[in-house]
Amino acid sequence: MSSFDKDSLSNTFIVAISICLVCSIVVSGIAVALKPTQQENKLLDQKQNILRAAGLLGQDSNVDEQGRDVDELFAEFDVRVVDLDSGEYRDDLDPATFDPIRAAKDPDMSQALSDSEDPATIRRRENASIVYLKRSEGEIDKVVIPVRGYGLWGTLFGYLALDSDLQTISGLGFYSHKETPGLGGEVDNSSWKATWPGTQLYNDQGEPDVRLVKRRSPEGSKAAQYEIDALSGATFTTRGVENLVNFWTGEMGFGPYLKRLKASA
Ligand SMILES: Cc1cc2nc3c(=O)[nH]c(=O)nc-3n(C[C@H](O)[C@H](O)[C@H](O)COP(=O)(O)O)c2cc1C
Structure with a gap:
């Protein structure tokens, strides 16, 4: 009778490789899903820096005194x-x-x-x-x-x-x-x-x-x-x-x- 040896070298490798594969798919999926948000944040950051240099936005603020946000101010x-x-x-x-x-x-x-x-x-x-x-x-x-x-x-x-x-x-x-x-x-x-x-x-x-x-x-x-x-x-x-x-x-x-x-x- 053949017995299944779960601790065999090949099974250990199969389990380790499977876990690596699943993890890499999950990590790549998250990276791809987050890319648009990262790009949006980069653009927002760029707009904030331009507005701050121009003195239209406080150094630690995301809105001006009239409550206008970055997109509204940058639209000008x-x-x-x-x-x-x-x-x-x-x-x-x-x-x-x-x-x-x-x-x-x-x-x-x-x-x-x-x-x-x-x-x-x-x-x-x-x-x-x-x-x-x-x-x-x-x-x-x-x-x-x-x-x-x-x-x-x-x-x-x-x-x-x-x-x-x-x-x-x-x-x-x-x-x-x-x-x-x-x-x-x-x-x-x-x-x-x-x-x-x-x-x-x-x-x-x-x-x-x-x-x-x-x-x-x-x-x-x-x-x-x-x-x-x-x-x-x-x-x-x-x-x-x-x-x-x-x-x-x-x-x-x-x-x-x-x-x-x-x-x-
Ligand atoms: C760890 C370390 C970091 C330094 N970082 C800077 C730096 O960011 N900018 C800079 O101009 N000088 C930096 N310096 C100093 C320069 O090596 C140099 O001594 C200094 O610019 C001379 O300035 P002072 O004439 O105003 O004293 C650093 C020195 C050390 C040891």
């Missing part, structure tokens, strides 16, 4: 793709699907930067990027641009918002970086971020000239209008932030677009 923005060299709109590219960061990795959609062209250490710059425009009674109210650049440990990704004059900074916020908490990570400190609004961007020569300084110029002086406190113990991150702001608002960044926008206002 016109989202456009811009050719960075000419500063013209690219209506052939859909802002809903165009990804500037991905474009920067594609040699057909970006250009390599030489060392002198690359103070933000991004190596390649996309040919086109996205702008977020908020108008009020037909006039420009806020312009938000994506910015990025190298700190100490990696690239900081964020948004810079400008006021209607395209000269005054409305806010800066980073949604991703690798800087050390308490040192370079202080880029996320809300007190430091609150010092950005009102800072002047272009100097008398029309060049972006934001300076992150250890010692501020006397209050009321012209130089002080361009200055932001450096992050203490984080010289590399500080330099990185200064460089990326000046790069993305300069000739190789959104400078040509912002000039055009100013001229058309």
